[in-house]
Each structure stands twice: as structure tokens, then as C-alpha cells.
Amino acid sequence: xxxxxxxxxxxxxxxxxxxxxIISSPGSINDIIRGKYSYEKKDMIYAGSVEKQLGxxxxxxxxxxxxxxxxRRKSLVNAKLGITGCAxxxxxxxxxxxxxxxxxxxxxxxxxxxxxxxAYSDQLFATLDEFLAKVTAEYGDAQLPSIxxxxxxxxxxxxxxxxxxxxHGPVEFGVVVIDRSE
Amino acid sequence: xxxxxxxxxKSNARTAVNDAGLxxxxxxxxxxxxxxxxxxxxxxxDWEELREKGHLLxxxxxxxxDRYQAAFTESAQSNGMVVHYxxxxxxxxxxxxxxxxxxxxxxxxxxxSMITEELRLNEMLEENGVRVIExxxxxxxxxxxxxxxxxxxxPALHKSKEDIARLFQEKLHIPYTDDPEELTKVARERxxxxxxNAKVGISGVNFACADTGTITIIxxxxxxxxxxxxxxxxxAVMSVEKILPSINDLPLFLxxxxxxxxxxxxxxxxxxxxxxxxxxxxDGPRQLHIVILDGGRKQLAKHPAWKESLYCIRCxxxxxxxxxxxxxxxxxxxxxxxxxIGSVITPTLFxxxxxxxxxxxxxxxxxxxxxxxxxxxxxxxxLWERHDIVDRGYKSFTEKIAMTLWRWVMLSxxxxxxxxxxxxLLQKIFAKKLPAPGWTPQRRFPKIARKSFxxxxxxxxxxYGSS
Numbered sequence: 001x002x003x004x005x006x007x008x009x010x011x012x013x014x015x016x017x018x019x020x021x022i023i024s025s026p027g028s029i030n031d032i033i034r035g036k037y038s039y040e041k042k043d044m045i046y047a048g049s050v051e052k053q054l055g056x057x058x059x060x061x062x063x064x065x066x067x068x069x070x071x072r073r074k075s076l077v078n079a080k081l082g083i084t085g086c087a088x089x090x091x092x093x094x095x096x097x098x099x100x101x102x103x104x105x106x107x108x109x110x111x112x113x114x115x116x117x118x119a120y121s122d123q124l125f126a127t128l129d130e131f132l133a134k135v136t137a138e139y140g141d142a143q144l145p146s147i148x149x150x151x152x153x154x155x156x157x158x159x160x161x162x163x164x165x166x167x168h169g170p171v172e173f174g175v176v177v178i179d180r181s182e
Numbered sequence: 183x184x185x186x187x188x189x190x191x192k193s194n195a196r197t198a199v200n201d202a203g204l205x206x207x208x209x210x211x212x213x214x215x216x217x218x219x220x221x222x223x224x225x226x227x228d229w230e231e232l233r234e235k236g237h238l239l240x241x242x243x244x245x246x247x248d249r250y251q252a253a254f255t256e257s258a259q260s261n262g263m264v265v266h267y268x269x270x271x272x273x274x275x276x277x278x279x280x281x282x283x284x285x286x287x288x289x290x291x292x293x294x295s296m297i298t299e300e301l302r303l304n305e306m307l308e309e310n311g312v313r314v315i316e317x318x319x320x321x322x323x324x325x326x327x328x329x330x331x332x333x334x335x336x337p338a339l340h341k342s343k344e345d346i347a348r349l350f351q352e353k354l355h356i357p358y359t360d361d362p363e364e365l366t367k368v369a370r371e372r373x374x375x376x377x378x379n380a381k382v383g384i385s386g387v388n389f390a391c392a393d394t395g396t397i398t399i400i401x402x403x404x405x406x407x408x409x410x411x412x413x414x415x416x417x418a419v420m421s422v423e424k425i426l427p428s429i430n431d432l433p434l435f436l437x438x439x440x441x442x443x444x445x446x447x448x449x450x451x452x453x454x455x456x457x458x459x460x461x462x463x464x465d466g467p468r469q470l471h472i473v474i475l476d477g478g479r480k481q482l483a484k485h486p487a488w489k490e491s492l493y494c495i496r497c498x499x500x501x502x503x504x505x506x507x508x509x510x511x512x513x514x515x516x517x518x519x520x521x522x523i524g525s526v527i528t529p530t531l532f533x534x535x536x537x538x539x540x541x542x543x544x545x546x547x548x549x550x551x552x553x554x555x556x557x558x559x560x561x562x563x564x565l566w567e568r569h570d571i572v573d574r575g576y577k578s579f580t581e582k583i584a585m586t587l588w589r590w591v592m593l594s595x596x597x598x599x600x601x602x603x604x605x606x607l608l609q610k611i612f613a614k615k616l617p618a619p620g621w622t623p624q625r626r627f628p629k630i631a632r633k634s635f636x637x638x639x640x641x642x643x644x645x646y647g648s649s
Contacts, residue, residue: 012447073412077378093448105465106411110404128433128448136394136429143261143462144394144429149452154404157444158320158336159362160207160343161214167319167366168373169404169451 005091012094016152018173026054039080046083049103082112088131095151115170191539194514211339212502218445237557240493257395261457289313293406295386317405332512335498383409387420391429402450416467423492438555442497500550522550541567605630
């Protein structure tokens, strides 16, 4: 694991108002989330594809793909927490790059009050150039889905340049990085 | 609605300069942005190189607008977007209105976009019975106040928190609070409902990639994400020069733009939208329309010098650093685009005669040119436009006589010598109140020396010898 890059990622994400936790195995994810937020299980919605990658670990909350298509938006509006994966982390700016998919629709990272990204240490890129090059190479001539770069919670400084966190999107944003350098 | 026009710059500026409260608010806001910009630009050792690269890439597109437009259109269409081309401003508003009308809705949500300001889109839609809900906090504030933006990235920069508190109290009927957090919370609650009910969302576009048909929108509040993901129909409005050759050029501009605008390494959100809901994009609008506006840009792109103003990526740094902008604020310019870039593009895009005062709204200090992330030679453009204004004969007869006389005097050492003495004598007679209309009411006329510099040197040489 590139410790320097991970350190840079963490500090730059913190500069942007987000938080980052690095763990050595996925087992403690639920504890981290419970330690930070006291949300009820029904208020937490996660991307099923993320949970699959965690092996035996079961995430607290509801898999978005188990909610009927017509009820999803309503559930997400009322949800407190949305958990997604990502396609890469960018150290230079403290950014998570998300790619839209069936189990990770953009609304999942947009409507709930808190957004948490679960990522792996080998998903870390130094710059946006490297991240985008990897994504475009992966898709080749196939059509790219929509990509969202997230750097911290939603924020504004429209009133006297005073920073206010939590405008129209998530009020809190965090990244859990699972170290799989071994 | 506050109505200004660029022809009233002088009187607007006079009013603004005398408003100490306004000046303090602008100084504070622009100063904050500049300090933060300084910090994050410092982190990039090859910043100057990046500016040069940015300049060249923008030049490449502006030199070949038709080709890039065709390439972007083709890519966007293959992504399932509907691309409309509007030659004029009224064509664009008509296209947008027609799309909305087909949805039979009475209101639309909208995120910040300078092109829609240029189109006066809100006004036009409201005349046709469509309510436009501005969702960027700054835009929401000025929409409530019935005003126009005074800065391209911080539209409500001219308002204090007390101004906003009173505005919210009056228009939203809430108890008075001037706490920015509370005020933001009120806006969040009100606008959330609008987002969830909206059938149509309108946004601008920061960059459009010709190779992949990607439209990129940069923001901090997530209102643009809500406007472009939730509604059934998304209308993205852009001017034709917003195109970049490739998606691989985005990282460069995402380095230049947020740092220059707000001093952020990256804005909270960058949406790279690659199409409407489809097998590739399981969420998002069913229809995605892109309206590409020419609005005089292709004509401007043919001009060997002025085409440079089309390289602009709308960061607003030139406004923040401009001593004139800092003193008068954005409204005084009476144009959609204020500050140095506004003074450059308003005359060439919307009429030299109407905006002939704007190229003079500069001390030509060059700070704007130095800060511009795509190296537009802003202050020289202002100078060249001044030449054009004179060539077109917009200047008064008296000014022409004065300039001819000045030239005649400056071309001969003996005439200059004589003029210096005459000036010194006249200044004595008028007791330092040599009247110079348009100059002396605001400033003191500089004291004319009794002996010219040449004379003094000559005198020293005679006295001490030359060495």
C-alpha cells in the first residue's frame, strides 16, 4: 500500500470537510458506522454490489436492489445513510470517483443525509488524470456510464463567503478504505 | 428587477463607489477567494505550464468551432442525447420553451448557468407561464430579491447576511435570523420539495467533451446533481465554445478551474454526464436535451485577436483581482458578464457602441491577465477595444481635438518643453486647480514641475560634468 498517497488522500479529503478511516479487514465496517452515527437499520441503504465484495461481512441496512423500483426514490429521500462503492480514489484532491450502475444509482449518493464510500487501498490513484485514463481504457469504445466525482459533503459559501456544510446534498461524507495490500 | 445597461457604466460606477457598505462586502468576498486561490495554486509547481496548455487547448477548439461542434454533436447523439443548435439567443429560448411545453409543466428547477442569464431565460419562461426555480443558494437569494447576479461564481456576493436575513423574513415569512447555517437550512428544506416534484431540470455546462459526448458540470451544493438526476427531462444549455477536444483534457481544466474560482482543489461535485437513462445509465432523466448556442460566437471566433475571449472558462478570478471590480461590484457593469472578462466580451459580443464605456473600466494594471488560468491577454484586449472605439468615431469632438493636440505636442521636444512650462504657469495662476473635467472632481491634478526632467539632467551635467 502506498502510505504517502493514502495519507495525502486522507488529509485532502479532511480539508474538503469529509472523513476517512483506514481498516485492515472489512469486519469492523459496521462498528465504524455505528460509532459515528446512530441510525436505525431501516434508515441505511447500501449498494448490494459493495456488500458482495466484503465476503462474509453483512452490512447493516437495506440493499437498494431489494427495494421496488417505484419506491426507491421515496426510500432514499427518507434514508439517513447511503453506502456506495467507488471506481477509484484520487489522492491529489481527496476525491472518490463513482460510476453509475444498477446497484449504485446516483440517487444513492445524493439523497440521504450521509454518504459513505467503501473503497480498497489498491483503488488509490495519485491524480485525476490517472483515474480517468484507467476508466476510459476499461470501457474502450463502449459507452461510458455517467461518472460523479465526490470531494467532501455538499457545501456553500454563498452567504458572505462563510462556509456552510450540507446544502442540497449530503451533510456528511466519509470514506472507509480497506487495506488489501497483503 | 434591477435593470442596468452597459451604457450607464459611468453613472452606475459613481453610485457604487460612493456606497461604502457595498465596497466593504465586495472587498471581503473577493479577498477571501483570492487568499484561498493563492494557497492551492502554490501546491502546483507547474501552474504556469498548465495555464499555457489550457490556453492552447482552448485555442484549438475556438479555431475550429464547426468541426468540434459536429464531433461533439455526433458523440452526444450516440449517447442518446438530443442535440439542438441555436444560432441566436431567441432561437435558444424558443427551443427550450418548446421542450418544456411538451411536458406540460408549470415550473422547472434550474441550477446556475451564465448562458441562461445571457438568454434572459427566466424572464422569457415566466412570460409564458413557466415558473423557474433557481436552486443554487446564491441564485435563489437574488431571485427572491428580484435582482441579477453580481459575480459569475458568487452571484449574491453584494449581499450581507443581514440583507439576506431580511429578505428571507419578508419573502419566505420566517422569523429573522442572520445565521448563514440557519438560512441555508431554510433554503434546503424549501428547495428539496421543489426538486422532488420537478419534471424538468435546466442546467448549464462547464465542459463538453467532443470525443465521448460527455457534459461536465462543476458545483459544490449538489443542486446541479439534483436538477440533472431527478427530473424526467434534463435540458443542458451551453454556448458553442464550451467544447473540449477530449475527455482526457478534463483533468487539466479541473485543475485550473476550481482553484482559480474558489481556491478549492476540487469542487464537492463534478458530474460527468454521459447520457439519459438507458442500459448504460440505469438512473437519470428519460430525455436529455442539449441546447448549443452560437449567439455571435462563431463570428467572434473569426477575429484574429478577439477570439481569445472565447477561451474563457468562467472562473471569475479576473473579477476578484480587479481593482475596478473591487470598487464598483458586478452590477455597475450593466452586463451579464462583469469584471475584466465582461468588459472584454460585452462590447465584442453584444455591441461596441452600447458597451463603449466598459473597455475603460480598467486601470490596465494587468492583474487580470496574470491571474487568468487560460492566459487570456485581458488588459491588452481592453486597450485594443479602446482603439476600435476611437476608430469607429464614438469619441467626442473635444476628446479628438485634445488627443490630436497631445500627439502634436509629444512629437517635438521643444513643443513638449513649452507645454510643460505653460502648464506650470497655468497651474500657478489657477492655484493648483487646473480644471480637467472628468478628472479633477475625483482626484487632484498632479503638480507640474517647474523644470522638466531633461532640463534637470542637463543642469546636473553642466554643474558636475558627465560621468
